[in-house]
Amino acid sequence: MSTPAVELVGLTKSFGSVTAVDDLDLRIENGEFFSMLGPSGSGKTTVLRMIAGFEQPSAGRVMLDGDDVTARPPFARDVNTVFQDYALFPHMDVLDNVEYGLRVKKVPASQRRDRAMAALESVQLGQLARRRPTQLSGGQRQRVALARALVNRPKVLLLDEPLGALDLKLRRAMQLELKQLQREVGITFVFVTHDQEEALTMSDRIAVFSDGRIEQVASPAELYENPSTAFVAGFVGTSNLLTGEAAPAVLGREGTFSIRPEKIHLDSDVESGYTTARGTVADVVYLGSVNHYLVELDAGPTLTVLEQNLRDSTDQAMSRRGQQVTVGWAEEHVIDLSGHTEQARQPEKKEKS
Incomplete structure (x- = not known):
């Protein structure tokens, strides 16, 4: 196998009695857009900070392009980091902000200007080179921060929830821009987020923490x-989890199972051969293009059913509250999570010599 861009071996980080990162192994390949996804406090940002050198691990190693950089300071690692708050210098114009890292590295002035302009052009901001950060929109400031990181041509670009401060529409536009930019420059991106949709949109691979x-x-x-686990099924997207008494009541067998809401059908959409159950629509959540129906099954549990707004008007959808319905799903869409607990975690774990 080729040498990975980033390899973490037995990485552990403790803060007093709290273990933030627990004996973690991970391999990130060259040119990958790799996301670390998880809720607050799951350890993903701590891992990013250890890759960058801002935190020292309590145990384990950080390898960059095959070199052990665990003891190296941040400035001696071939990585750059983009933060959520951009950290642009307000007294400098855009071009000077992008040039700053090159100036610190004592790159000759003629080369600095050319490389900084090329970096700005790569994020489509060349025409705004002489503006101050306060004269830019949030999305433009984010692109300046990206250009400043890319101008140093790092092997790995680390991104710590860089889109978190943007409004929803701009955030979605920036997701597509960021992925396109990563394809063009070919640099390994390691992206930290708690937003499942963001990770699914941009990533080649995702690690769920x-x-x-x-x-x-x-x-x-x-x-x-x-x-692989009930946690992943529940955290990535929406899932109906059936376990305990609910599993035999609905599916006729014991264990832990998951069914995605869009795989469940209502009434006339229930096809021959589907597993079916009767229930009552407890509520309808209108989300514009789709509706979420909360169906309390006669057998006990409540299922979430997703339907696109293709036929029913909003009033018709809302009128289904309190109605008896039949829900159905294909057996192939039932995900069996039984037994997938500890062995599903850390799939790349290797035996240590």
Whole structure:
């Protein structure tokens, strides 16, 4: 196998009695857009800070392009970091902000200007080179921060929730721009986020974090369609989890199972051969293009059913509250999570010599 851009071996970080990252192994390939996804406090940002050199691990190693950089300070690592708050110098114009890192590295002035302008052109901001950061929109400031990181031509670009401060529409536009930019420059991107949709939109692979450990590493499609644990099924997208008494009551067998809301059909959409159950629509959540129906099954549990607004008007959808309905799903869409607990975590774990 080729040498990975980033490899973490037995990485552990403790803060007093709290273990933030627990004996973690991870391999990130060259040119990958790799996301670390998880709730607050799951350890993903701590891992990013250890890759950058801002935190020293309590145990384990950080390898960059095959070199052990665990003891090296941040400035001696071939990585750059983009933060959520941009950290632009307000007294400098855009071009000077982008040039700053090159000036610190004592790159000759003629080269600095050319490289800074090229970096700004790569994020489509060349025409705004002489503006101050306060004269830019949030999305433009974010692109300046990206250009400033890219101008140093790092092997790895670390991004710590860089889109978190943007409004929803701009955030979605920036997701597409960021992925396109990564394809063009070919640099390994390591992206930290708690937003599942953001990770699914941009990533080649995703690591889902929980309590300082990795639950699963997979492509977006694999992660969504075939989660390895109940945590992943519940955290990545919306899922109906059937376990305990609910599983035999609805599915006729014991264990832990997951069914995605869009895989469940209502009434006339229930096809022959589907597993079916009767229930009552407890509520309807209108989300514009789709509706979420909360169906209390006669057998006990409540399922979320997603339907696109293709036929019913909003009034018709809302009028289904309190109605008896039949829900159905294909057996192939029932994800069996039984037994997938500890062995599903850290799939890349290797035996240490």
